[in-house]
Amino acid sequence: MSLIEVDRVSRTFVVRRKTSTLRRARQVVRAVDDLSFTVTAGEMVGYIGPNGAGKSTTIKMLTGILVPSSGRLRVAGLDPSAARVELARRIGVVFGQRTTLWWDLPLRDSFALLRRIYRVPLTRFRQNLDTFVELLDLGDLLHRPVRQLSLGQRMRGDIAAALLHDPDILYLDEPTIGLDVVSKSALRGFLREVNAERNVTVLLTTHDLVDIEQLCRRVMVIDHGHLVYDGELAGLHAFGNARRTLVVDLSDPAPPVDVRGATVTRVDGPRQWLEFPAQASAAPIVAAVAAGYDVADLSIQEPAIEDVIRQLYLDRR
Amino acid sequence: MADAPALGRARAYGLLSWMWIRSSMAYRTSFVILLTSSFAITFLDFAAILIMFASVDRLGGFSVSEVAFLYGSTSLALGFADLFGGSLDRVGARVRDGSLDAMLLRPVPTLVQIMADQFAIRRLGRVLQAVLVFGWALATADIGWTWDRVLLVPAMLVCGTAIFLAILVLAGAFQVLASDAADVGNAFTYGGNTMLQYPLTIYPTEVVRAVTFVVPVAFVNWYPALHILDRADPLNLPTWWQFASPLAAAVMCGVAAMCWRAALRHYRSTGS
Numbered sequence A: 001m002s003l004i005e006v007d008r009v010s011r012t013f014v015v016r017r018k019t020s021t022l023r024r025a026r027q028v029v030r031a032v033d034d035l036s037f038t039v040t041a042g043e044m045v046g047y048i049g050p051n052g053a054g055k056s057t058t059i060k061m062l063t064g065i066l067v068p069s070s071g072r073l074r075v076a077g078l079d080p081s082a083a084r085v086e087l088a089r090r091i092g093v094v095f096g097q098r099t100t101l102w103w104d105l106p107l108r109d110s111f112a113l114l115r116r117i118y119r120v121p122l123t124r125f126r127q128n129l130d131t132f133v134e135l136l137d138l139g140d141l142l143h144r145p146v147r148q149l150s151l152g153q154r155m156r157g158d159i160a161a162a163l164l165h166d167p168d169i170l171y172l173d174e175p176t177i178g179l180d181v182v183s184k185s186a187l188r189g190f191l192r193e194v195n196a197e198r199n200v201t202v203l204l205t206t207h208d209l210v211d212i213e214q215l216c217r218r219v220m221v222i223d224h225g226h227l228v229y230d231g232e233l234a235g236l237h238a239f240g241n242a243r244r245t246l247v248v249d250l251s252d253p254a255p256p257v258d259v260r261g262a263t264v265t266r267v268d269g270p271r272q273w274l275e276f277p278a279q280a281s282a283a284p285i286v287a288a289v290a291a292g293y294d295v296a297d298l299s300i301q302e303p304a305i306e307d308v309i310r311q312l313y314l315d316r317r
Numbered sequence B: 001m002a003d004a005p006a007l008g009r010a011r012a013y014g015l016l017s018w019m020w021i022r023s024s025m026a027y028r029t030s031f032v033i034l035l036t037s038s039f040a041i042t043f044l045d046f047a048a049i050l051i052m053f054a055s056v057d058r059l060g061g062f063s064v065s066e067v068a069f070l071y072g073s074t075s076l077a078l079g080f081a082d083l084f085g086g087s088l089d090r091v092g093a094r095v096r097d098g099s100l101d102a103m104l105l106r107p108v109p110t111l112v113q114i115m116a117d118q119f120a121i122r123r124l125g126r127v128l129q130a131v132l133v134f135g136w137a138l139a140t141a142d143i144g145w146t147w148d149r150v151l152l153v154p155a156m157l158v159c160g161t162a163i164f165l166a167i168l169v170l171a172g173a174f175q176v177l178a179s180d181a182a183d184v185g186n187a188f189t190y191g192g193n194t195m196l197q198y199p200l201t202i203y204p205t206e207v208v209r210a211v212t213f214v215v216p217v218a219f220v221n222w223y224p225a226l227h228i229l230d231r232a233d234p235l236n237l238p239t240w241w242q243f244a245s246p247l248a249a250a251v252m253c254g255v256a257a258m259c260w261r262a263a264l265r266h267y268r269s270t271g272s
């Protein structure tokens, strides 16, 4: 059964822009536009898209912070904005951009307060805290007020805080923003474990595609409020205008080779680079090159996921 | 809607405000200074009235003890309202810095969290001063104590607190929608309080009408006080108006609760 159901949901914002000192123009921004998807319990889904695509707006609607302008939302069977307080016990949320902890309280006190607010039984709380302190390496930070923590330290505190009450769903809005390589990989390990061991369903947005590659089997791409791709990460290659490259080493330098279905993008001595659409089969192109030219070596380069996504975003501008 | 029971809300309010008290105790000296200065400032405020009475015998037909009764009752009501809901004037800042989002994610009604936010014990300074003034007024004013007058005193204070709180909530709801707008709530609470410290007989009747029918702060103390101090109503309204404070408070609270909920439904968060 699906834990998250998004059915034709839209959210608009009316913004008033000053065009001159007296005039103000009214403009309607469709932050999320007719969006539909479902997430099954236990999934870990990557939610990506260019800046301003509507990712954060979607998450705010799923948590009940924002009320959708239209459409139907169900999270754990509840309408998030109408049953927000009830839903709060079942979800954990981390906004990478800002903390949900109390700025002046030591981390330990923030956690203790959350325990009481969420009414987590003491033994369970201790178990969870011990686990998170170990896995997220929080030991030295517990006595420090949140305002004294660095971005990465604070993020770890926030993530622990979001999981203390054993939520069914964890929403992460750019959890790896500003983290160094080591912290990122530690955090990914932690999230993998939370998803696998605790069976927490995770929806995460990020601009770091390595997060997605390492964590999510399924990825959703949103742009201008529309879902433009929903499926396996691997499938993204075939999607859009991603291109693969055939690198050909001829025995002697030659003018650009001429075969159907591929174009030469670069020539360097005997080596030539031929591009062709990612979804096209490489076999006929390879065969044509081999038949017409004196080939010393051949190799195929898959497009980097970064390039696939960049191409996808660019095409939709 | 999954409404937490009243007890749960009170508990949550207690938890959060206790957290703020504890963190403010960390700076103990500044805490004591703040409490004393807030007490002293409000006391000077009342001293001005005493000084005035050195040259006049009556103000709008009210003796110094009776004015102290009005002053003390409205100050107590505002003091309690400010103690419990004084943080509502910071809703706009909470919207802008995103912490309202964090509150919306917790399993505690948002209004409870907002009200407990930065709970400051120093606000007791005003309450303390009001208790002294009001106590002095009760002891010295010439009141013909009957059971209905006795009962009306606590009812007046509770309803007055509720009316001021309702105004604070309304202003907070407004800030949820217009987070950049200047705070208008204080104009009504502090402004109303300053007016109500004096007998309304000294103001033009249009003003009295406005604080009765438009922003009904006159129900905080004026109408019950007319009955307790046995005075004629300058507007000549029926006698039951002097007992209508609970009704006014209930209407105000109802409207405030509705507006607060509507404001959260139209909340737009921030773009980042």
Ligand SMILES: Nc1ncnc2c1ncn2[C@@H]1O[C@H](COP(=O)(O)OP(=O)(O)OP(=O)(O)O)[C@@H](O)[C@H]1O
Residues within 6 Å of the ligand: A013, A014, A015, A029, A030, A031, A032, A049, A050, A051, A052, A053, A054, A055, A056, A057, A058, B268, B269, B270, B271, B272
């Ligand atoms: N409170 C708001 N008021 C007005 N417009 C808003 C508001 N919140 C979001 N928007 C607009 O809605 C659109 C989607 O914003 P959103 O924050 O959801 O994007 P995002 O996908 O999270 O982007 P990013 O990757 O930059 O975080 C943007 O055009 C943004 O300007």
Ligand SMILES: [Mg+2]
Residues within 6 Å of the ligand: A055, A056, A057, A173, B272
């Ligand atoms: Mg965002």
